Structure formats: C-alpha cells, structure tokens
Amino acid sequence: MGRPSQNLPDGLAEMDSRRAESFSDGVFAVAITVLVFNLLPIADETRGANSLTASALGGHWPAYLAYVVSFLTIGIMWLNHHTMLSQVTRVDRTVLVLNLFLLMGVVAIPFPTALVADHLHESGSGRVAAVTYGLVMIAISIGYSITWVYIAAHQQALGSRRRVHTPRLSTVRFTAGNAGYVAGTGIAFRWPVAALIIFGLLAVYYLFEHLPDPGETDPEPGSGPDR
Amino acid sequence: MGRPSQNLPDGLAEMDSRRAESFSDGVFAVAITVLVFNLLPIADETRGANSLTASALGGHWPAYLAYVVSFLTIGIMWLNHHTMLSQVTRVDRTVLVLNLFLLMGVVAIPFPTALVADHLHESGSGRVAAVTYGLVMIAISIGYSITWVYIAAHQQALGSRRRVHTPRLSTVRFTAGNAGYVAGTGIAFRWPVAALIIFGLLAVYYLFEHLPDPGETDPEPGSGPDR
Amino acid sequence: MGRPSQNLPDGLAEMDSRRAESFSDGVFAVAITVLVFNLLPIADETRGANSLTASALGGHWPAYLAYVVSFLTIGIMWLNHHTMLSQVTRVDRTVLVLNLFLLMGVVAIPFPTALVADHLHESGSGRVAAVTYGLVMIAISIGYSITWVYIAAHQQALGSRRRVHTPRLSTVRFTAGNAGYVAGTGIAFRWPVAALIIFGLLAVYYLFEHLPDPGETDPEPGSGPDR
Amino acid sequence: MGRPSQNLPDGLAEMDSRRAESFSDGVFAVAITVLVFNLLPIADETRGANSLTASALGGHWPAYLAYVVSFLTIGIMWLNHHTMLSQVTRVDRTVLVLNLFLLMGVVAIPFPTALVADHLHESGSGRVAAVTYGLVMIAISIGYSITWVYIAAHQQALGSRRRVHTPRLSTVRFTAGNAGYVAGTGIAFRWPVAALIIFGLLAVYYLFEHLPDPGETDPEPGSGPDR
Numbered sequence: 001m002g003r004p005s006q007n008l009p010d011g012l013a014e015m016d017s018r019r020a021e022s023f024s025d026g027v028f029a030v031a032i033t034v035l036v037f038n039l040l041p042i043a044d045e046t047r048g049a050n051s052l053t054a055s056a057l058g059g060h061w062p063a064y065l066a067y068v069v070s071f072l073t074i075g076i077m078w079l080n081h082h083t084m085l086s087q088v089t090r091v092d093r094t095v096l097v098l099n100l101f102l103l104m105g106v107v108a109i110p111f112p113t114a115l116v117a118d119h120l121h122e123s124g125s126g127r128v129a130a131v132t133y134g135l136v137m138i139a140i141s142i143g144y145s146i147t148w149v150y151i152a153a154h155q156q157a158l159g160s161r162r163r164v165h166t167p168r169l170s171t172v173r174f175t176a177g178n179a180g181y182v183a184g185t186g187i188a189f190r191w192p193v194a195a196l197i198i199f200g201l202l203a204v205y206y207l208f209e210h211l212p213d214p215g216e217t218d219p220e221p222g223s224g225p226d227r
Numbered sequence: 228m229g230r231p232s233q234n235l236p237d238g239l240a241e242m243d244s245r246r247a248e249s250f251s252d253g254v255f256a257v258a259i260t261v262l263v264f265n266l267l268p269i270a271d272e273t274r275g276a277n278s279l280t281a282s283a284l285g286g287h288w289p290a291y292l293a294y295v296v297s298f299l300t301i302g303i304m305w306l307n308h309h310t311m312l313s314q315v316t317r318v319d320r321t322v323l324v325l326n327l328f329l330l331m332g333v334v335a336i337p338f339p340t341a342l343v344a345d346h347l348h349e350s351g352s353g354r355v356a357a358v359t360y361g362l363v364m365i366a367i368s369i370g371y372s373i374t375w376v377y378i379a380a381h382q383q384a385l386g387s388r389r390r391v392h393t394p395r396l397s398t399v400r401f402t403a404g405n406a407g408y409v410a411g412t413g414i415a416f417r418w419p420v421a422a423l424i425i426f427g428l429l430a431v432y433y434l435f436e437h438l439p440d441p442g443e444t445d446p447e448p449g450s451g452p453d454r
Numbered sequence: 455m456g457r458p459s460q461n462l463p464d465g466l467a468e469m470d471s472r473r474a475e476s477f478s479d480g481v482f483a484v485a486i487t488v489l490v491f492n493l494l495p496i497a498d499e500t501r502g503a504n505s506l507t508a509s510a511l512g513g514h515w516p517a518y519l520a521y522v523v524s525f526l527t528i529g530i531m532w533l534n535h536h537t538m539l540s541q542v543t544r545v546d547r548t549v550l551v552l553n554l555f556l557l558m559g560v561v562a563i564p565f566p567t568a569l570v571a572d573h574l575h576e577s578g579s580g581r582v583a584a585v586t587y588g589l590v591m592i593a594i595s596i597g598y599s600i601t602w603v604y605i606a607a608h609q610q611a612l613g614s615r616r617r618v619h620t621p622r623l624s625t626v627r628f629t630a631g632n633a634g635y636v637a638g639t640g641i642a643f644r645w646p647v648a649a650l651i652i653f654g655l656l657a658v659y660y661l662f663e664h665l666p667d668p669g670e671t672d673p674e675p676g677s678g679p680d681r
Numbered sequence: 682m683g684r685p686s687q688n689l690p691d692g693l694a695e696m697d698s699r700r701a702e703s704f705s706d707g708v709f710a711v712a713i714t715v716l717v718f719n720l721l722p723i724a725d726e727t728r729g730a731n732s733l734t735a736s737a738l739g740g741h742w743p744a745y746l747a748y749v750v751s752f753l754t755i756g757i758m759w760l761n762h763h764t765m766l767s768q769v770t771r772v773d774r775t776v777l778v779l780n781l782f783l784l785m786g787v788v789a790i791p792f793p794t795a796l797v798a799d800h801l802h803e804s805g806s807g808r809v810a811a812v813t814y815g816l817v818m819i820a821i822s823i824g825y826s827i828t829w830v831y832i833a834a835h836q837q838a839l840g841s842r843r844r845v846h847t848p849r850l851s852t853v854r855f856t857a858g859n860a861g862y863v864a865g866t867g868i869a870f871r872w873p874v875a876a877l878i879i880f881g882l883l884a885v886y887y888l889f890e891h892l893p894d895p896g897e898t899d900p901e902p903g904s905g906p907d908r
Binding site for chain 4: 501
Binding site for chain 2: 488558
C-alpha cells in the first residue's frame with residue numbers, strides 16, 4: 001500500500017518531489033520579495049529640501065508598473081511550478097537540473113525589472129529595457145516547456161499522482177504562452193510601454209487559465225482513497 | 228474518514244491551503260526582514276572622520292520608528308493571514324489570486340516605510356510620506372476584507388475546519404481596522420508623526436485582538452476527533 | 455490518544471508551536487543571510503584602476519570580523535529559539551507577541567553589524583558602534599529571558615513535551631549570558647575591538663552550552679511512545 | 682516500530698535532521714537569490730541620456746558569468762547538503778556547529794561573486810578577485826569534507842537511514858572536488874577568466890555526479906516497508 005513510489009526500486013539519483021518544491025518555494029518567495037528593492041531607491045532620490053511630492057512619486061510610474069507586472073509574473077510562475085511538480089511524487093537528477101536552470105531565470109527577473117523601472121520612460125533605452133525583459137521571459141518560458149515535456153514523458157517513472165490526460169492541450173497552452181512573450185518582445189522594439197502591459201496581461205490571463213492540477217496536491221502517506 | 232476535503236470531488240483549480248500558507252509564510256518572512264534595509268544606510272551616512280556619535284544615531288529616529296511600526300504591522304498581518312487561511316482546508320483559484328494581490332501589498336510595505344524613514348522629520352515631505360504609508364495600509368486592509376468575506380462565504384466549499392460563528396463580528400472588526408487606517412491617513416495630512424504612531428498603536432491593538440482561530444491550526448491527517 | 459494538545463479544549467488564541475517555529479525559522483534564515491550585504495559594498499569601494507589588491511581587501515577586516523560574530527550569534531539564537539519553542543506543543547497569544555518582539559531584535563542585528571563593519575577601526579566612532587552593538591544584544595538577551603521564563607511558567611498549559619527539570623539552571627544560564635553581554639558592552643566603551651571579540655566568544659561558548667532539549671524535537675502525530 | 686531514532690535514548694544535544702535541513706534550505710534559498718543583487722546596479726549605471734544600449738548591457742559580461750557560475754555552485758551545494766544530511770535521521774551538536782560554519786561560507790559566496798562581477802575584466806584586480814573566489818570555494822569544500830567524514834564516522838549514532846556503502850568512494854570524490862578548486866585557484870593567479878569558467882564546469886560536473894542518495898529522502902513515520 002502506501003505511496004506509489006514505494007513500489008519502485010530505490011533510485012540513487014532521486015529526491016522526494018515535495019522537498020524539491022520546498023526549496024523552490026523558498027527561492028520563489030525571496031525572488032518575488034526582491035522586487036521591492038526597485039522601489040526603495042525612490043525614497044533616496046526624493047531626498048532633499050521637501051522634494052517628496054505626490055507628483056515626484058507619480059513620476060516613478062515605470063517602477064510601479066514593472067513591480068506589478070513582475071510580481072504577477074513570478075506569482076503565476078510559482079503556481080505553474082507547483083502544479084508541474086505536484087504531478088509526480090519524485091524527481092530525478094534531470095528534473096533537478098532543469099529546475100535549477102528554471103530558478104536561475106526566475107531569480108534573475110528583478111534585473112530586467114530594474115532595467116524597465118529605470119528606463120521605460122526614455123525613448124531609446126526604454127526599448128532596450130523592454131526587449132531585454134521580454135527575452136528573459138521567453139527564456140524562462142522555454143525552460144518551463146522543456147521541463148513540462150520531460151515530466152509528462154517520464155510521469156510513469158516519476159510516480160505520477162494521476163494520469164495527465166491532456167498532454168497535448170498543455171503543450172498547446174505552453175506554446176501559446178511562449179508565443180505571447182515572443183509577440184510582446186517584438187512589440188517592445190517599437191512600443192516598450194505597450195509591451196510591458198502585454199506582459200502584465202499575459203500574467204493575469206494565466207492566473208485564471210492553468211495547468212491541469214492533480215486533485216490533491218499534497219497527499220500524506222496513508223491519506224489515499226484506500227484508507 | 229480522513230479529511231473533510233476527501234468527501235468532495237477533485238477540484239481542478241484547488242490547492243491544499245497549507246501549501247499556499249507555506250509560500251505566503253516565506254514571503255512574509257522575507258518582507259519583514261527587508262525592513263532592516265531602511266536602517267543599513269545609516270551606517271554609510273555616518274561615515275567620515277568620527278561622525279558616528281550617539282546623537283547622530285539618534286537623529287535617525289524616523290527610521291527606527293518606521294521600522295518598529297512596519298515590523299509590528301507585517302507581524303500582525305502574518306497572524307491574521309494565518310488565521311484566515313487556517314479556517315479552510317483548501318483554497319480555490321480565486322483565493323490564490325486574492326492572496327497574490329494581498330502579498331503584493333505586503334511586499335510593498337518596505338517602500339512607504341522607506342519614504343517615512345527618510346522624510347518624516349521634514350515638514351512637507353513628511354506629510355506626503357505618511358499619507359502614502361496610510362494609503363498602502365488602507366489598500367492592504369481592503370484586500371484582507373475582501374479575502375475574508377470571500378472565504379467566509381465559501382467556507383463550505385473550501386472545507387471549513389469549523390463553522391465560523393461570527394462572520395458579522397469579524398466584518399465589524401475589519402471595518403474598524405479599515406476605519407482606523409482611514410482616520411490615521413486623514414491625520415497624516417496634518418500631523419505625519421502622530422499618524423505613524425496611530426498606525427503603530429493599531430498594530431499593537433490587533434496583536435491582542437484577533438480573528439476567531441480554529442482550535443487546531445495544522446491538523447495532520449488522522450489526527451481528527453474520530454481517532 | 456494522539457497529541458497531548460488534543461486533551462485540552464480548543465483555545466481561541468493558540469497556534470501549533472511548529473507553525474510559529476516555521477515562520478520564525480524563515481525570518482532567522484533571511485536575517486542571517488542579510489549579513490552578507492555588509493560585505494557587498496567592498497566590491498564597489500575597490501572599483502577603479504586596479505585598486506582591488508589583497509591589502510585593500512584585508513583593510514576591511516572589521517567587516518569580516520563583524521560578519522563572523524553576527525553570523526555565529528544569529529546561529530546560536532536560532533538554536534536557542536528552536537529549543538525554547540520545542541519545549542511546548544502550542545503557543546498562546548502572549549508567546550506569539552513575545553516572539554514577534556524577539557524577531558524584531560534579531561532582524562535588526564545587521565544594522566549594528568553594519569555600524570561595526572564601517573566604524574570599528576575608527577577611534578571614537580568605533581566605540582559608539584560597539585556599544586550600540588552590545589546594547590542590541592542585551593535587549594535581545596533580555597527578550598529571550600522573558601520568553602523563557604513565561605514558557606517555563608506556563609509549560610503545563612502550553613502542552614509541554616517533557617517536564618523542564620532545570621528551570622533554575624536555565625535561569626542561571628540566561629543570566630550569565632546577559633551578564634556577558636553587559637560586560638562586553640562596558641568594555642566596548644574603551645576597547646571596541648576587544649568587545650566584539652568577546653561577543654564572538656560568547657556565541658562560540660553557547661554553541662556548545664545550551665538549553666535542555668526535548669528528546670524528540672518534531673514528533674509527528676502517532677509517533678508517540680504508545681504507538 | 683516507527684523510526685529507528687526511537688530505539689535510542691533521548692539525546693540532550695540532538696535535533697531531528699529534517700529540521701536542521703529546513704533551516705539550511707531557507708538559508709540556501711536566500712543566499713542563491715542574493716546573487717541577483719550583483720546584477721541590479723547595472724540598471725543604475727546605465728542611467729543617463731539613453732545610455733542603456735545592447736552593447737552597454739553586454740559590457741557587463743563578468744557580472745552575468747559570475748551570476749551563472751555562483752548560481753550553479755550554490756545549487757549543487759544545496760543538493761550535496763541535502764544528500765549529506767539525509768543519510769541520517771538526527772544531528773548532534775557537532776553536526777549543527779559544522780553546519781553553521783558551512784552555511785557561513787555559503788552565505789558569503791555573493792561577496793567574492795561581487796568582486797568577480799566588478800573586476801574580472803581588469804588585469805590586476807581580476808586576478809585578486811578570482812583568487813579570492815577560489816579561496817572561498819576551497820574553504821567551503823574543506824568544510825563539506827570535514828562534515829561528511831564526521832557524519833560517515835558517526836552514522837550509527839546519528840540513526841543512519843541506510844548503510845553508506847562507499848565512504849572511500851565519497852572521500853575520493855570530495856578530494857577530487859577540492860583538487861579542482863585548488864587547481865582553479867592556481868590558474869586564477871594568471872588567467873582569472875579561465876579560472877571562473879573552470880569553477881563553472883566543476884559545478885556542472887557535480888550536477889550529474891553526486892553523493893550516494895538514500896533511497897527515500899523524506900520518509901514519514903509509518904511509511905516504512907513494514908507498513
């Protein structure tokens with residue numbers, strides 16, 4: 001009885017998926033909070049004889065926009081990451097490596113966010129910033145697709161919690177997401193502000209559209225239906 | 228047997244509430260620690276030939292006051308967040324989205340804190356800083372109210388751990404909290420220091436007054452009353 | 455049977471001690487990592503035409519000393535915090551509030567650390583920095599004593615995991631620790647470097663001397679002796 | 682039955698290894714995320730009239746290289762740390778102290794990373810930066826070896842999850858790793874960029890080569906084969 005994983009021989013290079021998730025959750029939590037560091041310098045810049053006014057604060061709108069877009073984006077990436085890993089009970093070395101590269105992208109997000117926060121309102125620099133932002137998103141998006149395809153292909157070996165019935169649908173979804181980021185990046189070459197708003201809307205869209213969830217995401221041993 | 232959630236059909240868009248809590252806890256822990264970054268520059272500013280004196284340190288009282296007020300505020304928000312999510316065993320997509328917006332507000336708190344730390348002792352800028360601080364608090368406060376109302380209205384579907392007997396009382400409490408922040412923000416237009424002290428007293432008040440707790444906050448499977 | 459806590463009526467203002475620990479652990483983990491931010495500016499300061507030399511790096515010894523001392527100090531505080539909370543199975547509102555004030559002190563540690571890192575090698579400022587460091591340590595030390603006394607006095611109500619046989623011994627230990635910090639702070643008025651070394655030795659001492667541990671720190675439900 | 686640890690008398694100075702892991706995981710998660718702070722200043726430096734260009738961004742290649750190398754390095758250190766602690770069910774005071782020193786090294790990594798990010802492209806300073814980087818790696822590497830040797834020697838007393846069949850092999854592996862860092866540091870005296878690439882390749886190598894894993898990393902009580 002017990003967990004399906006117990007029916008499989010002990011793998012040398014495997015890890016309980018919950019533990020990989022727990023470390024990843026920590027990284028996501030820190031990365032999403034680091035975004036506020038793009039707002040903190042505003043307090044410094046407004047230093048001086050009463051230079052902090054409502055309009056001085058308002059002039060930093062690119063920083064607020066970048067904060068909101070990146071916060072929602074990392075938030076949705078966390079949700080997708082959770083859904084992806086919760087499909088299986090164990091992760092092998094390949095998933096761990098793929099996961100590490102994914103996290104490397106997620107942790108880097110505050111950097112293009114800072115570029116956008118500092119430069120979006122400038123004509124030339126704004127484009128470079130928004131395009132860089134889009135390229136980072138595309139890279140992460142591709143990383144998710146690869147990881148998802150790998151997990152779907154090895155779900156049996158990784159102790160799938162329930163058959164993923166719609167791998168094709170998921171593939172479509174991921175492709176659509178990637179296409180959205182590619183389109184946004186293309187637009188960023190001309191209209192950087194519009195591009196950032198598109199990136200934000202993509203995040204909002206994914207907040208309501210998502211990967212198939214396993215019915216129970218964190219089953220404890222012995223809490224199965226046969227209990 | 229087992230958890231109440233198991234009597235419900237598998238929901239596609241649901242997550243075990245403990246996991247959402249765990250991620251949120253991480254965000255709260257980082258956000259509350261980020262507050263110290265408003266103190267670190269004081270070490271830099273006092274650099275130079277023996278310019279670090281007790282009175283130079285004391286001159287930064289707005290930074291210390293802002294640190295204490297925001298620390299207590301995020302602390303009490305963590306307690307309320309925990310109490311809110313522990314009412315239920317699962318969260319649906321709507322709660323996850325509401326939660327993400329709540330966290331977006333909490334993570335932003337170090338920013339108005341920095342504004343207050345840098346400007347509270349200035350006459351005009353101090354008001355802008357304190358009003359901004361109050362507005363962020365009001366926004367988060369409203370976010371809590373909405374999330375609480377939603378959870379209370381859907382407690383059956385979300386696998387309530389115990390009937391919330393006092394939704395009306397809770398609503399009153401939240402309204403009172405919101406009113407406190409609105410009053411404080413109004414006062415900030417004239418007396419920014421007084422406003423900050425009020426925000427601190429609100430946090431202290433809530434440290435001792437709080438949402439109804441479920442009796443057992445983290446029941447493991449099989450630890451139910453039927454054991 | 456199950457956990458002792460289940461024999462008690464549902465308390466409105468209580469929380470499973472493991473969850474309070476988990477949030478606190480997060481705060482400790484972030485606070486201890488924030489210490490590296492006192493080292494990062496060294497890379498900036500050595501910018502310029504080949505100004506990064508071994509001796510330029512060595513000149514920042516107060517920053518390295520402060521890093522090591524504060525790292526060990528927060529580390530030992532984490533261990534003591536864990537031991538303290540693991541004596542009981544639940545925490546009441548008072549413990550939560552005391553805990554929040556404790557964490558407020560721990561999170562602030564990078565600030566006096568920054569003062570010491572920037573000023574220890576200066577004659578006058580070094581004393582102010584080291585004294586401030588000592589005062590923060592004394593404040594946290596007193597906070598620990600109060601929390602410990604409260605928990606020891608209410609261990610029955612908080613679901614003690616095992617009788618604390620040596621409350622008097624613990625009190626002696628805490629008093630000794632406080633005395634150590636008081637002595638160090640006194641010395642800081644004259645010999646700031648010596649004071650910092652004393653604070654470091656205090657941490658090393660406590661690494662090997664510690665509170666009475668409960669035999670099993672994280673018992674899962676059902677893993678009790680009656681199993 | 683239950684866990685093997687329950688057959689041993691209650692140790693005063695012991696802690697469930699999972700809890701030590703959980704705190705360590707938090708520290709690793711924050712430390713790995715702190716690496717992005719070496720990228721954030723790039724946004725500031727490119728401020729000014731449209732000075733953010735693709736080539737200006739590209740000019741900061743040492744920062745990106747340092748980010749990738751350190752990210753992979755901390756990632757692999759996390760994996761090794763997990764594998765090391767998961768060999769046993771409890772940790773004694775010595776392991777806790779060794780662990781604290783290990784973490785002190787890991788948390789410091791963003792500092793030599795910053796040195797490399799800022800100076801690698803300079804002729805003289807680049808060498809100092811890369812050598813410092815290597816020395817920190819050697820120190821951490823030695824720390825891992827000591828901890829591993831201690832755990833392997835005391836696996837019986839620490840409640841080993843399964844006999845470590847290959848202590849000699851592991852020793853060889855660790856020695857090889859240390860040798861790699863020593864060689865890289867030697868090379869850094871002449872070719873700092875090559876040294877950093879070597880440090881990166883060492884991390885990639887270890888991503889696929891690793892310590893013997895216990896078959897099941899996070900067994901819950903009662904989930905053993907006798908269930």
